[in-house]
Amino acid sequence: xxxxxIAAAVAVVVVAVVTYTLGRRSATRSGQDFDFARRTVxxxxxxxxMSGEYLCAALFIGITGVVLAEGADGxxxxxxxxxxxxxxxxxxxxxLRRSGAYTMPDFIxxxxxxxxxxxxxxxVAALIGVLYLLPQLHGAELAxxxxxxxPDWAGPVALTVLVLITVLGGGMRAITVTLxxxxxxxxxxxxxxxxxxxxxxxxxxxxxxxxxxxxxxxxVFARDSTIRISEPVTLxxxxxTKFEAHGEIAGHPTDGPTTWSPQRGPLEVGADTTLxxxxxxxxxxxxxxxxGNADWLDPSGGDVWDLLGTYSLxxxxxxxxxxxPHILVRYYTNPDGIAARRTTLHVLLFxxxxxxxxxxxxxxxxxxxxxxxxxxxxxxALLLLPSAMLGGGLAGQIVTAVLVAGIFSAxxxxxxxLVFSVAGVxxxxxxxxxxxxxxxxxxxxxxxxxxxxxxAPRIDLAxxxxxxxxxxxxxxxxxxxxxxxxxxxKAKGAxxxxxxxxxxxxxxxxxxxxxxxxxxxxxxxxxHPALVSVPVAFFVAIAVSKMSRRRVPADVDDLMLRMHxxxxxxxxxDRSFPRQTEEQTRSGLTRHRRHGHG
Amino acid sequence: xxxxxxTSSPRWPRVRTPDPTLGRSSRPEMxxxxxxxxxxxxxxxxxxxxxxxxxKRQRIVLDDGPVAPVRPYLHSRSELAQQTSWGATLxxxxxxxxxxxxxxxxxxxxxxxxxxxxxxxxxPDFARLEVVGVPLAWLLLGVAPFPVLGGIGLLFVRVTERxxxxxxxxxxxxx
Numbered sequence: 074x075x076x077x078x079i080a081a082a083v084a085v086v087v088v089a090v091v092t093y094t095l096g097r098r099s100a101t102r103s104g105q106d107f108d109f110a111r112r113t114v115x116x117x118x119x120x121x122x123m124s125g126e127y128l129c130a131a132l133f134i135g136i137t138g139v140v141l142a143e144g145a146d147g148x149x150x151x152x153x154x155x156x157x158x159x160x161x162x163x164x165x166x167x168x169l170r171r172s173g174a175y176t177m178p179d180f181i182x183x184x185x186x187x188x189x190x191x192x193x194x195x196x197v198a199a200l201i202g203v204l205y206l207l208p209q210l211h212g213a214e215l216a217x218x219x220x221x222x223x224p225d226w227a228g229p230v231a232l233t234v235l236v237l238i239t240v241l242g243g244g245m246r247a248i249t250v251t252l253x254x255x256x257x258x259x260x261x262x263x264x265x266x267x268x269x270x271x272x273x274x275x276x277x278x279x280x281x282x283x284x285x286x287x288x289x290x291x292x293v294f295a296r297d298s299t300i301r302i303s304e305p306v307t308l309x310x311x312x313x314t315k316f317e318a319h320g321e322i323a324g325h326p327t328d329g330p331t332t333w334s335p336q337r338g339p340l341e342v343g344a345d346t347t348l349x350x351x352x353x354x355x356x357x358x359x360x361x362x363x364x365g366n367a368d369w370l371d372p373s374g375g376d377v378w379d380l381l382g383t384y385s386l387x388x389x390x391x392x393x394x395x396x397x398p399h400i401l402v403r404y405y406t407n408p409d410g411i412a413a414r415r416t417t418l419h420v421l422l423f424x425x426x427x428x429x430x431x432x433x434x435x436x437x438x439x440x441x442x443x444x445x446x447x448x449x450x451x452x453x454a455l456l457l458l459p460s461a462m463l464g465g466g467l468a469g470q471i472v473t474a475v476l477v478a479g480i481f482s483a484x485x486x487x488x489x490x491l492v493f494s495v496a497g498v499x500x501x502x503x504x505x506x507x508x509x510x511x512x513x514x515x516x517x518x519x520x521x522x523x524x525x526x527x528x529a530p531r532i533d534l535a536x537x538x539x540x541x542x543x544x545x546x547x548x549x550x551x552x553x554x555x556x557x558x559x560x561x562x563k564a565k566g567a568x569x570x571x572x573x574x575x576x577x578x579x580x581x582x583x584x585x586x587x588x589x590x591x592x593x594x595x596x597x598x599x600x601h602p603a604l605v606s607v608p609v610a611f612f613v614a615i616a617v618s619k620m621s622r623r624r625v626p627a628d629v630d631d632l633m634l635r636m637h638x639x640x641x642x643x644x645x646x647d648r649s650f651p652r653q654t655e656e657q658t659r660s661g662l663t664r665h666r667r668h669g670h671g
Numbered sequence: 672x673x674x675x676x677x678t679s680s681p682r683w684p685r686v687r688t689p690d691p692t693l694g695r696s697s698r699p700e701m702x703x704x705x706x707x708x709x710x711x712x713x714x715x716x717x718x719x720x721x722x723x724x725x726x727k728r729q730r731i732v733l734d735d736g737p738v739a740p741v742r743p744y745l746h747s748r749s750e751l752a753q754q755t756s757w758g759a760t761l762x763x764x765x766x767x768x769x770x771x772x773x774x775x776x777x778x779x780x781x782x783x784x785x786x787x788x789x790x791x792x793x794x795p796d797f798a799r800l801e802v803v804g805v806p807l808a809w810l811l812l813g814v815a816p817f818p819v820l821g822g823i824g825l826l827f828v829r830v831t832e833r834x835x836x837x838x839x840x841x842x843x844x845x846x
Contacts, residue, residue: 155817159776163776164777372812380789414831421820
């Protein structure tokens, strides 16, 4: 084991142990901790907890990866992730809290009750959860492979086991404290390394002279680099490039120095090829990504379809935030609607502060680890950047360890939170009465996500995550927004919107996977379907509700009053505990703790 | 809920801690005014004393201290709760007002942030401008949106809370 691996392993172990201990220590009150938390958790700490859950792997390393690969076009991701909380704040936060619903199926059950509505909503929540877990597991795979080597499945399997231990062992129960800790850890783990590396960058700029980021040329290798290509790739070359190749180039076995100029078209590299570039050589990039730095910096390129794609992505991210199961659950820990709004505002500020740092790291990565542009594994930039900038010595190891701690914490918090909330949802909504146990739900969700993660094609983490957002935006968003603001929403309309919205998004995902397997690039609106699916879902919800002849039941007025009457009037009345929480009290989830603490 | 401090404070963006009594009957119990009862003259003395010269002693209390006002607000609240025609109109108006604020802020967000892709796409030369060596587009996309979005959120919370407070005041002070 190298020093770097030891440092990374220590970071992972420390985060895991502290998370687990904090969670267990603070979860002494079995089953009822949500109720106690409700009266005592202040909005800022609640916001830290919510941000702790929200800042997942795809945000932590995905933003850096996507900005490094796509340049200015990748900047829409952090904007969308932040703006999602504005939409949540404006349309959902306070009424959702006042409605007393604990999960999305609870809300649907209260607002548009009907046969099968809870089951349908639980199924959609589980789908969103699994899609959201996918980039977390892929992130774990990337990190494990980059740092430790080993087989592809090791990272996801290890993460799944850890998540199940945390969730089943109760480490995630009194989640507010744990998540707030995770949030501050992640903030530290991104800010401190960024500052250190910025200082190093500014200090080295005059002498060491990394190639100017604003010039028109492509980035260059800072030192001699040998890159192993394991899967066939198509590269784009902007200037005549000399390199040494061992393997297959453009279909011919090659062994020795080669020159490739832009006139010869795209450079096709076969599997298991080693390319060696000398220092100062321009970096070829994956086809489809901007090659020159000026192109990379420029957000204006592309045709109308690219513009539509940008809007589609933004729409998915902005409206999808309100449908994420692990975010909605946290609203219940707010004492009232006003606190819910303030919590959301804090989350908005926290996430906004966070989002700036991965962007800066992406710019540094372009200068110092351009080799990732050749392999396309841009999501690993954060792991490789410190040693590239600070050298393999102690400084590089420490900074890497801090970043690894942040990334691991991001993966663990988001995955545990998701598995926990989705497990509760499906154990009450989907599983038959006899099997209604949250542990079973947790194992099912984790296993489904793991199986999908191992089978699914690897694409950019941020892009994978945007699918989960698109699904949430096309299913839960219309039901939530219309349910809160429009009295006329009926069960049939809500059900039709969820089914059609989910159908459209899942079809698009299927088509994209099919295109990837044929080695083509899918059309823009297949990659980002929200621009079509969200308006369709809204339209269907409204149209079907209007056509339905059933009258709006009287207790809808009651609920509308409760959701919108200001808190001081005292209409907020929390339902007795949601079913699954009561069941946890009785079931094994908390049993060991009661024994342990007498 | 301390009614006096909320309605008399002119500064509306006041940080209010979550109220521990929320969800219960939202008024504290009004204490009955304590009027000290003074016993009259002892019965056995009545016969001996000449009534006109020794009147019964009585304590006159000029200031009762804080007295609970009549509470018409409970009446309004129950009209809301029972969804009488007046209550239903009131809550419909309230929902409409909140929705209007929400839509206005959503449009503001769309105009500020949602306009960026279009601007960058329509004006490529503008996107390539540089400010002290940093491309303007990166400042506009990588840094500026976050404080702007935070500001929009802050403003929204303030406006909505003021709106809700006005509604509560209206309910509580209806004569």
